[in-house]
């Protein structure tokens with residue numbers, strides 16, 4: 001059973017009776033939903049409300065990554081020329097306490113037909129759009145019938161090459177990955193699925209089976225995680241998560257620095273802490289298990305890698321740091337230079 005009230009969280013042992021009353025204002029502000037698969041103490045911090053959520057810092061924003069600053073039609077974000085985000089629903093199976101869309105998710109269910117039509121018309125009228133991203137709410141909460149209807153309409157737009165899902169469903173509600181849903185994904189544009197997951201304990205045997213179903217259907221899988229204090233902000237937890245993901249044929253894609261969503265400062269690390277963790281992982285994990293650590297620049301200015309940086313300019317050449325922290329000089333081969341760029345002596349770390 002999915003838990004949606006403070007009382008149910010107490011009954012499930014995820015809150016004490018004494019804690020619950022003070023959390024009523026939090027529950028009124030930000031919706032609660034914890035699926036059975038996620039109702040475990042080691043995962044509770046992601047889904048169970050805390051008083052810290054009522055603390056809003058000056059730098060926090062209602063729309064941290066500028067979804068609404070680039071909205072040609074309701075429910076459509078067009079930030080980059082070649083891709084759009086289609087918010088086909090605002091519903092999720094779980095409501096994550098750190099979500100950067102926490103003020104909009106859970107609000108109004110599916111995108112109304114008029115808005116959906118306007119969004120699809122915008123996509124059809126804009127040949128530069130090659131990729132349509134279905135995201136939060138969670139697009140995989142839509143019934144296979146509704147999903148098929150949307151995907152068929154995207155299929156009919158010749159310049160759409162890729163449809164990308166961002167979803168937490170395979171881990172939080174794996175039973176939704178049914179044969180009917182898999183059949184809905186079988187369209188002309190390539191369907192990619194980006195699984196949102198933050199902790200290795202989320203990959204239950206049922207989740208692994210759901211991921212297997214998707215890969216068997218030929219759907220490429222990537223993952224996105226958020227770096228979260230008190231959840232996964234240590235190299236051991238992230239190493240276990242990324243190893244589990246690649247063992248399940250999911251390529252770790254992005255590790256997000258936590259966004260400036262209201263009431264989420266208790267989850268945020270510093271960027272320096274994130275870089276230190278990534279540096280440690282660089283020495284431990286193979287390349288296919290390494291995500292890129294990124295920041296969505298507040299205000300909708302785009303997403304960029306934020307290090308750690310292994311390369312700095314040194315005069316006309318470069319200084320490059322290896323995974324053990326040792327520094328090396330490197331020189332580019334310039335035009336007309338017959339000499340290969342030379343490996344020069346190791347510098348002091």
Ligand code: SF4
Pocket residue numbers: 091092093094095096099100101102105136137138168196
């Ligand atoms: S949009 Fe994603 S991160 Fe936000 S509440 Fe829904 S499932 Fe969680």
